[in-house]
Amino acid sequence: MLKFICPICEIETDETELTPGGEAHLKRMGPGSSDQNFYTYLFERKNPRGIHFERWLHSYGCGKWFHVVRCTKTMEVFGTYSAQDTKPPKKILDAIKKKLPNGKNVK
């Protein structure tokens, strides 16, 4: 079972009290954007086998969204951070770098 530290409650939460919200850091496209950009925003996903930046909702806890960095191949969790952060914190990026020194994602 997946276990994350909710960055708002600062407690360990497990999968049964969370709701997955899909890929994080999507650039939102609205009226005025091109059809291609709107399609990309709505449907196209990276769906990597490897490091995945994603959103989760602490639905049976604080009810707040937050970000998680997780490997979809090994299920390793690299950390969580606030939903308001547009970039992952340096600590998490360093942990990923340490795991994947050549910069390529897991396949």
Add this chain to the structure above:
Amino acid sequence: MKKYSAFSLIKESFNNHFGWEKAWKKNNLKKSYKVIIVGAGGHGLATAYYLGKNFGIRDVAVIEKGWLGGGNTGRNTTIIRSNYLQEESAAIYEKSRSLYEKLSQELNYNVMFSPRGVMMLCQTEHELRAMRRTYYANRIFGVDTEMVSPARMKEMIPIININGPRFPILGGLWQPRGGTARHDAVAWGYARAISNWGVDIIENCEVIGVNKNKNKINSVETTKGTINCEKMCFIVAGSSSILAELCGFRLPVESVALQALVSEPIKPVMHCVVMANTVHGYMSQSDKGEMVIGGGADGYNNYTQRGSFQHIEETVRALIETFPFISRLRQLRQWGGIVDMTGDRSPIISKTPIENIYVNCGWGTGGFKAIPGSGWATAELIANGEPGELAAPFSLARFKEGRMIDESVAAAVAH
């Protein structure tokens, strides 16, 4: 290829069964092929079969990273039905179901298609209304289904508890021509037929790159060497996004885990397939007597072929109300597969941004039933370079154009 028949069985029994030949050959990779199909699962092998049968294209290689039929083809709950709401879905799934009916004779390989009937339970008022709508739609498209009252359901499936209390049974949508088949045999039967034509099936051969010239590919890099090709089609379910990335584009799919389990074998208790969509429980009894139970998919991206344990628990917990007897059964095996989900829960059979690459993916949680129909439609697409009537609605462009084939709203679940 030796024909399987009662006569050959008697003949071989005198020979202590030493005279049987391998069902399909293990060939080495050639330098070039007309068509390369990536993925030797049901859909990939069926595509190669209908390319050979309907279009005479037999200079084909089917390459596979793992082993033949080792992905979702060997991991599903083998349900075959075609009672879909949307016209486009009903067309391809009904084509598929009707091809299943004669598949054993056609391939000379027993796929054990058993049209035992599929019962979809209605456990809420909303579901009852939705199923009635599906029933009317089925009538219009010529798919043979009927609505069943709770009393008649109890008569047909005596082991069922129709009284609830949480999810009482208010009715059911019955498709008498639906059923199950032996999933491995479907892959093996197609493999045997295409191998006989000289199609190469290469296992343990992973695609690691493609060589492009402008908007066309000339060759595919694999772990067993470079292969030249005129056309390439990848049919790799959960790994579709990885191959698309190698080819230089993205797909509107996400890979998630879907799980199933079987109980210990028991005496026959249920003759048909029962699907409880509200609680995400799908159950049938295998010929060995095991209760085969499928659950809902996980909600997060996953490539591990294992799912979350609480989903199995949820499925079984919900089914126990409708089938109290399963509370006494022990679980024999549990497994997971990686399925590729699209936003509208309908598949993609399409051309891609690369001119001579085609894709068949997005079958989500219900690909097994579609194997023959999907192979038929994909073969047509590869051979002509343009989709035929069956495949045309399932193009990649439908997302951009807003032409969804919305089976997720139609059933309220992926199916």
